[in-house]
Amino acid sequence: MSELRTLHHEVGGRHLLVLLPGAYMTPEDFVAAGFFTAAERRRLDLDMAAVHLDLEQISSGSALPAVQEQILGPARQRYDSVWLGGISLGGLLTLCHNADQPGSIDGLCLLAPYPGSRLTLNAITRAGGLDAWQPTAEQLDDPEFRMWRWLKQPPAELPVFVGYGSEDRFAAGMQQIAERFPANARLAVPGGHDWPVWQALWEHFLDLGHFPPRN
Template sequence: MSPALRTLRQLNGADSLLLLLPGAYMTPEHFVEHGFFRAVEQRRLKLDLIAVDLGLDAVSSGDAIPAVVEQILIPARTDYRRVWLGGISLGGLLSLGLNADHPGIVDGLCLIAPYPGSRLTTNAIRRAGGLDLWQPTTEEMTDAENRVYCWLKAPPADFPVFVGYGTEDRFAAGMSAIAARFPAAARHTVPGGHDWPAWQILWEHFLDSGHFTA
């Protein structure tokens, strides 16, 4: 059994939960320090929050996501009417990967500045002439990033997604390619880079997008 994940929680008895996955070198405390929990509380949204501490070692070894599924998401399916998954940067990519590998386990995605993956992955897609023409081999599908992009080829039309990033983000080109796979209403950009000021504004846009009521 995986070690118990460390989490920070803001629970108010809501019937919806959003699980936040951190970016690289990020802890659950960063979500609190930068006002993510407070913004939900100020809006009095019917939304519980859990921010989880993953650690790069657990992500690299492949242990992190199974632990998230077993310890948080499976129990949440019993406790909540709706369960959303979100993350910043690497956490956004991990959210996409978890959703791709476990269809139906979450009801929506909040992707803030989602890291587009390694150049090995994105260059292979570019050389193929773009995502629609790219056809991964069976061996390539053993890689989590390739499974993300395979899912992005045809996301379910009725699957709720929010995806946003700063226009000066150093990964903006790759993030734009991810965002383009979703309807225009799901896509959001703000001035700024790959940093908390842009992410805070995007979080507020997400909370004000009407997915959760006060």
């Protein structure tokens, strides 16, 4: 298993947020979009790590085990809480990891989470919606279906934020994800599938109070 490339923002915080990228995105994109500086401007008690994952790692299934082994597992020994988040495909991966490794993370930050393929969503729709859908054994070989099974009844005690643009081309599926969580855990803002929307959602997430200011 090759070493994952990460960019870190470390302030000696007691909490860690690991960010997974969207397709064709790099850790440097999070930095350029001001994600680290927005947290630092608030002087939050929060370390951050943006991870590079290429599509080959994701499609082969090696990406999330590497994130768990190299980043999340060791971080649990060091931090009071470890959050996982991501944008678009990174949001889907965050949900997939949480579904397959329950208890491995303490909170989720989902920015425009890609809801999965049309085949996955259509199968659930044809079954009468998520609450009516009963996954088959064959479907549960697919991490997208396992993610949606987890969303049937997510644990109420898990802190989650789901945000997306109301004009996002995937907004209908994102809304279905968001509606599985309390109203105060979700936000739709005007805009599409792009950085201005994700930046606005990130600012909102940081202001929710999940992470205290540093002393």
